[in-house]
Amino acid sequence: MQQKLFDDDEQLLLPPDLMEYLPAFIPQQQADNLFRLLREAAPWEQHNQVLYEKTVITPRLSAWYGERRSKEGLSQPPIPWLPELLQLKEQVESHTGLNFxxxxxxxxxxxxxxxxxxxxKDTLPGRKTEIASVSLGQVRAFDFRKKTDHRQRYALDLAHGSLLLMxxxxxxxxxxxxAKATVPMTGRIxxxxRKVAG
Ligand SMILES: O=C(O)CCC(=O)C(=O)O
Ligand SMILES: [Fe+2]
Structure with missing residues (x-):
């Protein structure tokens, strides 16, 4: 049976072997608290990226917790988890049956x-990439398109407290x-x- 991931007036029914979406994965209160905590406490950084041979500032902030690898694939010293993030990691793991x-x-x-x-691309050799994505704050559209045929393109609104499993x-x-939005928007985290270690 095909799982429904879009409103009735949207066409696409996403194959459940590629994506699962849960709009209300965590309680509202927990989502509100996490958003406020992370916005204040996460070690936010803004990186440079090379685009068409020009170095530009990445248009967002980012931060890591736990294990990570450098761009070259070398493991980096882990960054200690916040208790609230460990709790969320456990919720994600028990729902998905995966370890991150x-x-x-x-x-x-x-x-x-x-x-x-x-x-x-942060796939472990010989394994499928499984990424669990939790969204907090402003609802933003998540677009996806087929690499070989850009006309096959879809959008999904990621709600506050939702989980998207890719x-x-x-x-x-x-x-x-x-994508950048054309109307004013507030913050989204x-x-x-991710699976980093073997
Ligand atoms: O913000 C999102 O929902 C997607 C982020 C993303 O694609 C990434 O970090 O690789
Ligand atoms: Fe991504």
């Missing part, structure tokens, strides 16, 4: 912040992004739980 060693946080401060089309061959054949 690290979490990448993105903070989109307003409508001008974004992440460009990409697929996530799995299977999604990272292999599809790209995703959070996204947490992507």
């Amino acid at each position: 060693q690290g979490v990448l946080l993105n903070y989109y401060r307003n409508e001008k912040d974004s992440v460009a089309w990409h697929a996530d 799995k299977g061959d999604l990272q292999l054949y599809w790209e995703h992004r959070i 996204n947490l992507t739980f």
